[in-house]
Amino acid sequence: MRVAVVGGGISGLAAAFYLKRLRPEVELLLLERAPRLGGTMRTVDVDGFLFEAGSNGFLSNKPHTLDLVRDSGAEPLLMRSNDAARIRYIFTDALHRLPEDPLRFVGSRLLSLRGKLRVLAEVVIPARRDDGDETLQQFGYRRVGSEFTDVFLDAMVAGIYASTPDRISVNAAFPLVVRLEREYGGLFRGMIKRRKRQAGPGGVLMSFVRGVGTFVEHLGRAVPGDIRTGVEVRALAREGKSWRISTSAGEVDADRVIVTAPAYVTAGLLAPLDGEVAARLERIEYSPIAVVGLGYRRLAHPLNGFGLLTTSSARRSILGVLWDSSIFTDRAPPGQKAVRVMIGGQRNPDLAMREEAELVEIARQGVRETMGVTEAPAVTFVQRWERGIPNYPVGHLANVEAIFERVKALPGLALTANAYNGIGLNDCVANARACAEGVALSLS
Numbered sequence: 001m002r003v004a005v006v007g008g009g010i011s012g013l014a015a016a017f018y019l020k021r022l023r024p025e026v027e028l029l030l031l032e033r034a035p036r037l038g039g040t041m042r043t044v045d046v047d048g049f050l051f052e053a054g055s056n057g058f059l060s061n062k063p064h065t066l067d068l069v070r071d072s073g074a075e076p077l078l079m080r081s082n083d084a085a086r087i088r089y090i091f092t093d094a095l096h097r098l099p100e101d102p103l104r105f106v107g108s109r110l111l112s113l114r115g116k117l118r119v120l121a122e123v124v125i126p127a128r129r130d131d132g133d134e135t136l137q138q139f140g141y142r143r144v145g146s147e148f149t150d151v152f153l154d155a156m157v158a159g160i161y162a163s164t165p166d167r168i169s170v171n172a173a174f175p176l177v178v179r180l181e182r183e184y185g186g187l188f189r190g191m192i193k194r195r196k197r198q199a200g201p202g203g204v205l206m207s208f209v210r211g212v213g214t215f216v217e218h219l220g221r222a223v224p225g226d227i228r229t230g231v232e233v234r235a236l237a238r239e240g241k242s243w244r245i246s247t248s249a250g251e252v253d254a255d256r257v258i259v260t261a262p263a264y265v266t267a268g269l270l271a272p273l274d275g276e277v278a279a280r281l282e283r284i285e286y287s288p289i290a291v292v293g294l295g296y297r298r299l300a301h302p303l304n305g306f307g308l309l310t311t312s313s314a315r316r317s318i319l320g321v322l323w324d325s326s327i328f329t330d331r332a333p334p335g336q337k338a339v340r341v342m343i344g345g346q347r348n349p350d351l352a353m354r355e356e357a358e359l360v361e362i363a364r365q366g367v368r369e370t371m372g373v374t375e376a377p378a379v380t381f382v383q384r385w386e387r388g389i390p391n392y393p394v395g396h397l398a399n400v401e402a403i404f405e406r407v408k409a410l411p412g413l414a415l416t417a418n419a420y421n422g423i424g425l426n427d428c429v430a431n432a433r434a435c436a437e438g439v440a441l442s443l444s
Helices: 010-022 062-070 102-107 111-122 138-145 146-161 173-186 187-197 211-224 263-270 275-282 354-372 396-408 426-443
Strands: 001-006 027-030 043-046 049-052 079-082 088-091 096-097 205-208 226-229 234-240 242-247 250-256 256-257 283-298 307-310 316-324 337-343 379-391 413-416
Touching: 001 102, 001 242, 001 250, 010 027, 010 062, 010 211, 010 256, 010 426, 043 379, 049 283, 049 337, 049 379, 062 426, 088 146, 096 205, 102 111, 111 146, 111 187, 138 146, 138 173, 146 307, 146 337, 173 187, 173 242, 173 337, 205 211, 234 263, 242 256, 250 283, 256 263, 256 426, 263 275, 275 396, 283 354, 307 354, 316 354, 337 354, 396 413, 413 426
Parallel strands: 001 027, 001 256, 027 226, 088 307, 256 413
Antiparallel strands: 043 049, 079 205, 088 096, 234 242, 242 250, 283 337, 283 379, 307 316, 316 337
16 A cells, blocks of 8 residues: 655655554655755755744644654754743834733833723623634724734734735634634633633744754654655546556556645646646635845844844835844854844735845845844845745635545545645644544545
8 A cells, every 4th residue: 555745845744754653554655846855944054054944943832743753753853942032022113022911011112002902992892793704904903903903913924924914814824813702702801711721831932953954854764665855746647546646757656645735736736637626726825935044253233032023014125033043042153143034925025036135135124224233244045935835815714625625526635735724833743644644544
């Protein structure tokens, strides 16, 4: 019995790992078109500075990635973020510390007195009666007011999805806050009741020694199977009870296929099999984003914190800056500092694909305007993602539900990726494991 996994990002690796763990007798074949595994999870060493091309870690408040780390024997690679990473900033017309408690919130200059009172009034706002989809902006305006939405939620969604509150579905992107309103009648009431039920502190940002790329390499070695990089899957065809997979290196057969590629790649593979599912996959849009790393031999700025996010109203060319060497100390050589600047997203999609030299200049201008940094970096790093982060607009959940319903008519085919139900590392691992469990069960 052979199972083929198309795609060697974290979704593909996690699905392959758990499938072999559940069904060790399965002949596993993993195909990845890039010359390396990991997808957007890649760490690049530039003269001793470690820059992440994509995500820099995961939160420990969900068990999924931690379970994969333990199950695969990668615990010695785990690295906890520094305590300084709890301090975060928002740039509006100036740099403001993100309030971490009610007292700091009251004293913060991020909102006017009227805006703060509107937030406090959330406890008396009645819960929405229907369960229809709405944007994060609609949800925020309704529950906590326009000021809080246009500052806090705007910055937050830029940092997570590289999107804007009016272009993203709160139901798809932030299901927890929707559940808080439905189950408890409001956000504050829900958070208080959940905190009382939960023991211990909240989640901590975790990564790996020398970056997430270390974990990808470890996981690639931990998956017992035939892993082929540099092999592009070009077509899928159903032949009897099995699948014929056409690749750049020839044809192979499999009894089951798990496709973990981006939605637009999956659409091309499934178009000859089901035109409607392919069209629905094409509807899943991605935010373009550029990541620019700046490494400094000497930098006066203390970088005491996690970094900063900008708001749309700030009208800056950058989405935010991650103070990498303060979050994880091994990201820069001793005594030196590193930051990463995010550019593009739904705010300024045209900027993300500019030439590398121009992106470096945009990044330098960004840190100068938001942080007062005028020093020239000793090293730079640029990664452009034309289709970087999946954007979940209103209607996304219904579209995904229809996709998975139609895929049921294609026996032996399964999908999992960050395009469907969660973009974070924890979500990808959880969904990949569930997918592997379903495929393993179908082999019984």
